[in-house]
Amino acid sequence: MGKDFFLGKYLIDKGLIMEEDVVDALEIQRRESPAFEKVSLELGLLNMKQIFQLLTFQADSDLTFAEVALRKKYLTQEQVVRVNNLIIDTRPFLGKILVSAGNITHEKLYEVIGSFESETEKYLDLAESLKKVKIFELLDENALESLAYIxxxxxxxxxxxxxxxxxxxxxxxxxxxxxxxxxxxxxxxxxxxxxxxxxxxxxxxxxxxxxxxxxxxxxxxxxxxxxxxxxxxxxxxxxxxxYPKSSISILIFMVQRLMGRLERSDRELACEKKRGISQSEIDAVLEEFFS
Incomplete structure (x- = not known):
C-alpha cells in the first residue's frame, strides 16, 4: 500500500492503465530501491564488518535484514524507521516507471497528477495525527500514510x-x-x-x-x-x-491492553469476593466480560 499504490489505483479507476501495469511497475520499483544495508552504511549507522555479521545471522533465519539488526541490537527502532523513510524517499517514482514502460504518456500522467495530489493532501495531515497515537508510534511513514488512506x-x-x-x-x-x-x-x-x-x-x-x-x-x-x-x-x-511487520507492534499493544484489563478485572473480582459477593454473581460478571 502507500501513496504509490494509491496512485496506481487512482489511474486504474480513471481507466488509464490496467491492474497488471501497476503490479509490474511496483515490482520494478522494489528492485530499483536502495537496499537497507547499503543505506545503513551510507548513513554511518553500520560498518562493513557489522553488515557482514548481520547477513550471516540473516542467512540462518527467515527475518529481514532490518529485523535481524533490531534483534541483535545493532540498530534501534528509531534508526530502522529513519533508514526505511530514506529508502521510500529515494525509490523511483511509480508514475515515471509507468511512463517508461509505455503504460501511460507523460502528458496524460501529469494531466491527472494534480487532481490526485489535491485529493491525497488530506491524508498527509491524517498521517501526522496518527503518528502521535500510542498504538501507531512505532510505524514508519509509509505505513502511517497507508493507514491514513483507510x-x-x-x-x-x-x-x-x-x-x-x-x-x-x-x-x-x-x-x-x-x-x-x-x-x-x-x-x-x-x-x-x-x-x-x-x-x-x-x-x-x-x-x-x-x-x-x-x-x-x-x-x-x-x-x-x-x-x-x-x-x-x-x-x-x-x-x-x-503490513505484517507493522502489525506485530499493533497487535502486541492490543494484547497488552487486554491483559491489563483482565488483571484489573481479576483484582476487582477478588475484592468483591472478600466483601461477600456470591460465586454466581462472579460468574455472571466473567461471562459478561468475555462475551
Missing part, C-alpha cells in the same frame, strides 16, 4: 454518544483531541449507568473488535468537543495483511 475523521460536540453498549462492534477509534468517558449500563428499572473511566487524546478505544466482532460492552460519550479517527474492522485487517 481512515475516517469524525467530529463530535460535548455530550454526544460515540458508542452504545450492545451495539455491533465493527470499527475502532483513535482520539485526536478531546476527552471521552466510559460508562456501563446498570440494568436497573431507571435505565441508569455507572462511570467507569475516561480516555484522552492519542489513545484508542473499541480496538477489541479486531479480535472479535461481537457487541459493545460499554458506552463511550464525549466530555468535550472531540475529534476522532475511525477505522472499519475489515479495512484495518486488510492493512495488517499488507
Amino acid at each position: 481512515a475516517l475523521t469524525e467530529k463530535y460536540d460535548t455530550g454526544e454518544t460515540v458508542l452504545k453498549e450492545g451495539d455491533e462492534a465493527d470499527e475502532f477509534f483513535c482520539i485526536v483531541s478531546g476527552s471521552l468517558k466510559i460508562t456501563k449500563n446498570t440494568h436497573d428499572t431507571e435505565g441508569g449507568s455507572c462511570y467507569v473511566g475516561s480516555i484522552q487524546a492519542n489513545d484508542v478505544f473499541g480496538e477489541s473488535c479486531i479480535f472479535d466482532r461481537g457487541r459493545r460492552t460499554a458506552n463511550v460519550i464525549t466530555e468535550t468537543e472531540t475529534v476522532l479517527i475511525k477505522f472499519k474492522r475489515t479495512a484495518f485487517i486488510n492493512f495488517l495483511k499488507y
Whole structure:
C-alpha cells in the first residue's frame, strides 16, 4: 500500500492503465530501491564488518535484514524507521516507471497528477495525527500514510454518544483531541449507568473488535468537543495483511491492553469476593466480560 499504490489505483479507476501495469511497475520499483544495508552504511549507522555479521545471522533465519539488526541490537527502532523513510524517499517514482514502460504518456500522467495530489493532501495531515497515537508510534511513514488512506475523521460536540453498549462492534477509534468517558449500563428499572473511566487524546478505544466482532460492552460519550479517527474492522485487517511487520507492534499493544484489563478485572473480582459477593454473581460478571 502507500501513496504509490494509491496512485496506481487512482489511474486504474480513471481507466488509464490496467491492474497488471501497476503490479509490474511496483515490482520494478522494489528492485530499483536502495537496499537497507547499503543505506545503513551510507548513513554511518553500520560498518562493513557489522553488515557482514548481520547477513550471516540473516542467512540462518527467515527475518529481514532490518529485523535481524533490531534483534541483535545493532540498530534501534528509531534508526530502522529513519533508514526505511530514506529508502521510500529515494525509490523511483511509480508514475515515471509507468511512463517508461509505455503504460501511460507523460502528458496524460501529469494531466491527472494534480487532481490526485489535491485529493491525497488530506491524508498527509491524517498521517501526522496518527503518528502521535500510542498504538501507531512505532510505524514508519509509509505505513502511517497507508493507514491514513483507510481512515475516517469524525467530529463530535460535548455530550454526544460515540458508542452504545450492545451495539455491533465493527470499527475502532483513535482520539485526536478531546476527552471521552466510559460508562456501563446498570440494568436497573431507571435505565441508569455507572462511570467507569475516561480516555484522552492519542489513545484508542473499541480496538477489541479486531479480535472479535461481537457487541459493545460499554458506552463511550464525549466530555468535550472531540475529534476522532475511525477505522472499519475489515479495512484495518486488510492493512495488517499488507503490513505484517507493522502489525506485530499493533497487535502486541492490543494484547497488552487486554491483559491489563483482565488483571484489573481479576483484582476487582477478588475484592468483591472478600466483601461477600456470591460465586454466581462472579460468574455472571466473567461471562459478561468475555462475551
